[in-house]
Amino acid sequence: MVAVEVATAPSRRQVAERDVAKRRLAHLLSRSLAYEGIPDDLIVTLEEVLSDRPGPAAPSRKFDGLLARIGLPTPRRRPPGVAPLSLEDSARIADRFRRATHQLVQIAPHRVALYPIEDLRLLLALRNQRPAPDVALSYLRRYALAIVALLDLMGDDEE
Missing domain, CATH: 1.20.5 (Single alpha-helices involved in coiled-coils or other helix-helix interfaces)
Structure with missing residues (x-):
């Protein structure tokens, strides 16, 4: 033996x-x-999607000026519309988010204390969606918020 x-x-x-x-x-x-950092162009793209995109300006009414001079409140207006994204911008941003998703899926498990199963599942589900052009902005905003939530879990690069 x-x-x-x-x-x-x-x-x-x-x-x-x-x-x-x-x-x-x-x-x-x-x-x-x-320790691989998050690229600056991802942050710029997130800000581009999540920022207010003012639509066409509402026409001003002369009656509102008269009411203001008298001291009366102006009537309520609908909030301004949101400018739609062009097809090229939508495709560019979606492609950037898909590349970021690939990177985040690899990096995030090493940067968080608990494995972010639901956050990564949401990112992967959003990556696989191909929305219609008329709902592209809301889709990209959901995608951006999912990325921001995961970045928030990962914490700051400065340690």
Whole structure:
């Protein structure tokens, strides 16, 4: 029985050394991914989508000026419309968010304490959607908010 243990011992050490090297490499790669920063163009794209996009200005009424001079309140108006995105802008932003989703799926698990299952599931679901052009802005805003929520979970890069 001793001879069997001696005969198998060298192969165990070789496998163990390989496993240690693989574990070390996996650890270093995960740290590399975890410290990879979020590109500035993603932040700019998020701000572009989440900012107010004023639509056409509502025509001013002369009657409102008269009411203001008298001291009476002006009648309520509907909030201004939101300018629609062009097809090119919508496609560009959606492509940027899809690339960011790929990166975030790789990075986020290494940057959070608890694995963000629901947040990543939502990102992947949004990545796979192809909305109609008339609802592209609301889709992109939902996508941007999902990305912001995951970035918030990940915390600040400054540690």
